[in-house]
């Protein structure tokens with residue numbers, strides 16, 4: 001016959017699946033009751049998140065332990081641990097989870113490139129920022145997760161597909177940057193109806209199943225908006241910092257502010273804002289503010305951050321770049337502006 005002490009002793013080492021601490025440490029074992037005549041054990045368990053697949057697994061594990069040790073029937077009830085307990089252990093648990101995200105010892109600095117709406121140049125900025133970081137001597141990877149259009153491979157002129165080595169996917173290297181795009185895995189870039197959970201899974205397999213090597217920076221080109229995918233990223237990579245791409249039109253900035261607000265809410269640091277299509281520079285060097293002016297500054301003020309760079313509308317008369325029309329070389333005026341943005345970003349990461 002099991003005693004209350006014995007039940008506690010048996011369950012003490014079981015781990016809270018979210019906090020990665022034992023139930024003994026979290027104080028998660030409550031109200032043990034034993035009905036001797038039926039040899040029935042019931043326990044109330046406190047864990048960080050209830051009604052999850054992890055809870056089911058834990059339940060099976062605990063029922064197994066108690067039955068193996070003599071209980072005929074087991075009744076477990078789960079409740080959420082008090083907030084102060086969760087807050088005490090959560091940060092360490094998140095760090096732990098992040099450490100194992102990509103398998104290796106060293107985790108890269110994560111940058112999520114976000115925009116509130118499509119077509120503002122988020123992918124263009126991702127690609128060029130990656131190039132500039134690489135030119136600063138950093139090892140850089142890109143995950144193109146913008147399900148509304150996987151534009152990174154085209155922008156970088158990538159025609160080959162990733163190789164598979166053993167169980168791992170080898171990213172495509174282009175101009176010294178490692179690239180994985182969801183577009184590599186869909187037939188002819190065919191539109192797919194993506195749903196939040198699918199996307200989250202896809203992202204996490206990009207972390208785990210891709211042989212990234214030791215990266216310094218991993219840039220995520222996210223779908224525009226503040227939807228599920230952004231939430232998934234926030235949850236998976238708490239240390240991820242956000243770069244927001246916006247256009248100079250004040251109302252565009254207003255929309256982008258919503259994305260930024262979410263980053264603030266979830267404690268994500270905002271690196272800053274890149275204002276794209278900020279002006280048009282005529283042949284004579286005059287700047288014309290085709291899409292208005294001041295949006296980036298307004299947004300920066302609203303989000304308590306800075307405008308890291310302003311990129312002009314690309315001039316149509318320029319000769320084709322050696323790479324591809326969207327990738328600027330180091331000595332190109334736009335390439336130089338990206339270099340400045342990249343340097344500020346490196347400084348941000350290196351001082352924190």
Ligand SMILES: Nc1ncnc2c1ncn2[C@@H]1O[C@H](COP(=O)(O)OP(=O)(O)OP(=O)(O)O)[C@@H](O)[C@H]1O
Pocket residue numbers: 115117118119120121122123124125146148149151223224276277311312313314326
């Ligand atoms: N500064 C610029 N001047 C001229 N054209 C630009 C500029 N920035 C981006 N573009 C063009 O605008 C289009 C959209 O850019 P991009 O794909 O980078 O935006 P996006 O925000 O990632 O869009 P989506 O969310 O729809 O994928 C592309 O054709 C790109 O070449």
